[in-house]
Amino acid sequence: MKELLQAAATRAGRYLETLADRSVTPSAEAIEHLSQLDEPLPEKPTKPEQVLALLDEIGSPAAVASAGGRYFGFVTGGSLPAALAANWLAGAWDQNSALSVMSPIAAKLEEVALKWLLEVLGLPLEAGAGFVTGATMANFTALAAARHALLERQGWDVEAQGLFAAPPLTVVVGDEVHVSLLKALSLLGLGRERVSRVPVDGQGRMRADALPPLSPATIVCIQAGNVNTGAFDPAAEICAATHEAGGWVHVDGAFGLWAAAAPHRAHLAAGLGQADSWATDAHKWLNVPYDSGVAFCRQPEHLRAAMSATAAYLAQSDQREPMHYTPEMSRRARGVEIWAALSSLGRSGLADLIERNCRYAARFAEGLRAAGYHVLNEVELNQVLVSFGDAETTRRVITGVQADGTCWCGGTVWQGQTAMRISVSSWATTEADVEQSLAAILRIAGKHR
Template identity: 50%
Template structure:
């Protein structure tokens, strides 16, 4: 089979997969998972036909996918692939560009520069900021925190690039008690030491309490949250960030999904966030680009460009080249799907997406409360946190939901007890999907109680 025929076959298989989105099990059956053993082959001594490889992956792999690209997945804040973003990804595969510099890919550099400007516009963040398109919030947080430490040390007269960390003034990190694991991972990788992190106390909804904020100074990195992963709560930025700036601290905001509230009528949730020094957010969450696509945004463009610089004698570039703003030297143009999503949605479309999901989540919360579930959070964004009357019932309901194949969401631990977490973030999710979700929960709970 020639190249073009093979690619056409792949496109046809992908289209058939998308056509089944509405009826596919949201989590694969036991039989589909067991069938994955067919992929556990020995490395072939001689190459096998490409069309057979594609057929095998489709026949065995497609039934074993989680339908997170469908309308009834409410698990992690994953979103789904907008048609425009998915389409440009297909074109990008044909281009196969190394999008590190203008010299490598003029089109990638140009489109990503526009996409970065549009992101700042949509989120109403300082227009002088640098925007790096990376793989994930974890990778982008690494870039932001590395830039923060380097900048704070420079203010102390310490050249981090040449002198390293041995003998350097200590940089303190203050984070929320409920800081996301990706921020902790980044801090651990950067060598801050988990035992040396200072934790800021939070209120009942997981927001940092300004009255109990630890001492900040010019050697402090303060990490705040826009959208706590369980409750969706926002730290009180307007109360905290001015104090941090007065102390000379660097403020970083983890806004993996919550930062997109700024692009909607829910902007008040983020009041004061624009005064931070750096932010991270995921496009593959609420902007609904394909995985993996995230952003690091840094008010001081030079600080990010210098910290992430990877110029070499054989490949130097401008400060705003993406290889000088992200961890990746060889990289794909992750900003192009962002450009496609923003161009297709427009300002009004992004707002509609966020607001529709917020309305759906609020409807779910009210419906669950009427059914007698304990809803644990005021639904401020897209997260619904709830539990049953007993821990045993909560765990049993989670198992029944996941086994049903009709939807999927996961569990968590909230204030020491099991809880269930529903996230609304797919562009495909409509009112009828959340209604079906609530009907399923009512039916499964009734079945469990009768049993």
């Protein structure tokens, strides 16, 4: 076992070392070689060393180099060294984090990680949380708590009775709501189309002056960090109006919530702490390995009521039992990497990670503007939207950048305009990576002028 794990570490180390010099996109040849995996299920056992060798030889060249410093697609964090190493150790532990009796260490690390997260994200220290797979499930989990609380206040037990004869709830979202939040609403029986949409400004921020009538049966879903522009909804104003009406505010802060951890960006997150629930990703800006998200709820009892499962064989205790805060029962110990990342960065390291990524985004915007291209968003966070001319030209540049392989950026359509989207979200990105990538983008765009 020990030799096998050492071999895995050697192969993984070699893979990571190659990232600086290889194409971010896997080569066509590497992708073609994946067909070698199309084999029938082996009749007999294969030696673990051989399994590992096959995985590395076929798999590593075909992996997208998102763990490196020049991947700017979607909103993708890398894996901090401490988080990756902790993930390996925790893999060896193979703990089931459902109950504290099943894994005292997993339960303890979740508790500590939760306390630290509340501090760095500027959330109420009494809040509770569930450690889930990502922001989609965090939105789902937190909104289940909202659904529970608002219906309970009307005398309806939604967990027991379901939604069929329940008093109606109204859900309010901004016009630039993330698709994952709508998916969460659909899973909760609240309906992805049964929402009231609020107009937004040119950055995608919900207009607080355009909110519909609010009531104690309203859940208002705001955004901290629009996936295209990085913009924040006006949290303080919306929280005040919603709370005055007796409603609930939920924040989709998949990556934007982390702005609170960086002193020079914290003003963007102002007012978010006044909400009732929050969703965020740790696999984005905290840079832990996939998959990892957190659903927070100001009053832990609402989350617990929405997520609890009880049965005689599931020992009850006075401790925080992880499975009462998540949709899953058995699951891996996600608190381990969150704890390791925060432990290794400390408050200042986390602030520096966020700040550095935002500075690099501003450098991209400055370099693109200086070359005469149109940056479509106010670059206050880590997202940059750039147009290289008409839609067709922009699409050609995006295809060219992806094929070139120096870096990887995706495409989007922002309020009717086709754009390339650059998201700087990795600890591994250096100033040299940014300059190298910017030079490649400008070289390729120059060919299409």
